[in-house]
Amino acid sequence: MTMGIDPSALGEDDLFRELGHLYDTRLEALRHASDQAYAEHTRRTAQLEAEYLRRYPGREVDPERLREGARAR
16 A cells, blocks of 8 residues: 555655655654564655655765765864
């Protein structure tokens, strides 16, 4: 059984809202959800992140998040 709307059918605002909600609830799911609920949270997060990456394959990468940026700090 698939839960949630297919990520490719979500508009931009909906995709970002759904990702934000999952990130907001991640620690709570890790600490307190059943194994099944945590697995579903992980699955849905992966789906939505994959859709984001599909839409933004050339996304801006912060140089500070690269190995060279970390070394410079």
